[in-house]
């Protein structure tokens with residue numbers, strides 16, 4: 264379903280080119296639940312941004328759902344992304360001066376869903392995140408963990424076949440983290456949603472069925488998780 | 495050194511007033527190392543913002559270093575804050591389009607330190623954070639954990655008597671978190687820096703000598719940590 268082959272990514276800093284990803288290859292089947300771990304700066308978010316069609320690799324191939332992503336541009340890419348992927352950003356990326364519910368409605372708006380139905384679905388996703396009394400708060404009126412949960416709600420609201428979450432529990436207490444992970448496990452097992460999750464926390468990675476380790480822009484291990492958290 | 499008495503804080507949402515802190519009282523002596531924990535939304539950052547002189551309570555008293563903070567305004571408040579407190583924000587609050595080193599120099603600039611010395615000190619703080627090859631990167635050119643470490647460097651660079659850190663390790667892997675906590679422990683024990691730290695992680699709170707629990711805008715427990723992490 265998701266396949267990266269020898270992905271390299273460089274950024275230009277002034278006149279210099281710095282290579283950050285040195286040939287990342289990974290293949291994920293439908294309904295897998297994969298956790299990605301590794302030290303700060305090892306290339307996890309850079310890889311997630313390529314997987315989420317938010318950034319293009321410098322070289323290498325990305326095949327998503329049978330489609331070579333390098334062949335797509337602009338609107339075509341945006342449509343595929345909206346239909347296929349729910350994305351939770353490490354830095355939340357919520358729209359300022361916009362309520363939680365409107366932030367969560369955004370992917371549904373792009374999908375062409377009518378107003379009444381959008382509002383229903385967004386409300387439901389926020390209730391699942393324990394935020395039913397924060398629907399109309401704007402980001403500056405929310406705690407760090409509440410903002411994080413709005414970002415998660417926005418990532419799951421369109422029920423896309425793939426959920427990509429970049430450190431979704433960094434600002435959450437362990438009880439709330441656990442609840443979020445149980446919900447992810449549920450949508451993976453009941454809806455067949457494929458999940459790619461970046462995390463620093465072993466307790467969170469424990470829910471995944473496969474764990475991929477990053478170091479210095481390369482994948483150093485990719486193994487079945489023999490101690491999957493059952494409940 | 496730091497004393498809050500019956501602090502209440504309300505926010506206005508449209509025509510409504512919502513009380514978030516319902517009478518917070520806490521007293522911290524010089525060179526203490528206190529961790530504050532509690533569920534998402536329980537009022538930790540709101541309390542930290544009051545302690546950091548970034549926000550005023552709706553009622554109650556804040557005495558900092560013998561001075562009643564309610565009596566101070568504008569520039570006087572800013573001077574006291576700059577001289578007394580190093581603050582690490584939960585959301586980092588780095589200046590965009592500004593390099594890491596310039597971000598870290600900011601508190602020193604306000605303190606009137608000359609350019610050459612500022613640059614030296616900022617560089618040293620960033621090296622302590624493992625960021626010596628990221629000095630000239632801007633926030634968008636840094637990973638989440640690197641941005642967090644720039645925010646921490648900025649909080650410790652002026653070596654103020656009090657360090658207030660709001661969830662400083664949320665985006666860091668456990669090895670880096672541990673290194674940061676050992677550094678905090680060192681500045682607490684060697685320099686006598688008073689540390690107030692908000693965290694969701696028990697492994698991080700373990701370094702503190704006292705743990706305060708928040709729930710629904712109130713302090714529910716405040717106890718000596720009998721299992722302080724020695725090393």
Ligand SMILES: Nc1ncnc2c1ncn2[C@@H]1O[C@H](COP(=O)(O)OP(=O)(O)OP(=O)(O)O)[C@@H](O)[C@H]1O
Nearest residue numbers: 404405406407408409505534535536537538539540
């Ligand atoms: N400007 C505001 N207007 C209205 N409500 C606010 C505002 N700022 C914060 N709140 C509310 O105050 C409560 C406490 O927020 P605070 O940021 O102190 O929580 P916290 O304990 O730091 O949580 P977290 O662990 O998620 O960071 C939250 O429920 C939040 O929605």
Ligand SMILES: Nc1ncnc2c1ncn2[C@@H]1O[C@H](COP(=O)(O)OP(=O)(O)OP(=O)(O)O)[C@@H](O)[C@H]1O
Nearest residue numbers: 274303304305306307308309635636637638639640
């Ligand atoms: N636009 C950019 N220009 C230059 N360097 C960049 C840019 N974006 C990221 N980097 C560098 O790429 C490296 C990898 O960043 P990335 O965000 O992928 O790390 P990460 O594994 O997600 O780290 P973390 O766990 O801290 O979030 C970092 O060292 C970062 O400084």
Ligand SMILES: [Mg+2]
Nearest residue numbers: 308353637638
């Ligand atoms: Mg990252």
Ligand SMILES: [Mg+2]
Nearest residue numbers: 406407539584
């Ligand atoms: Mg907070």
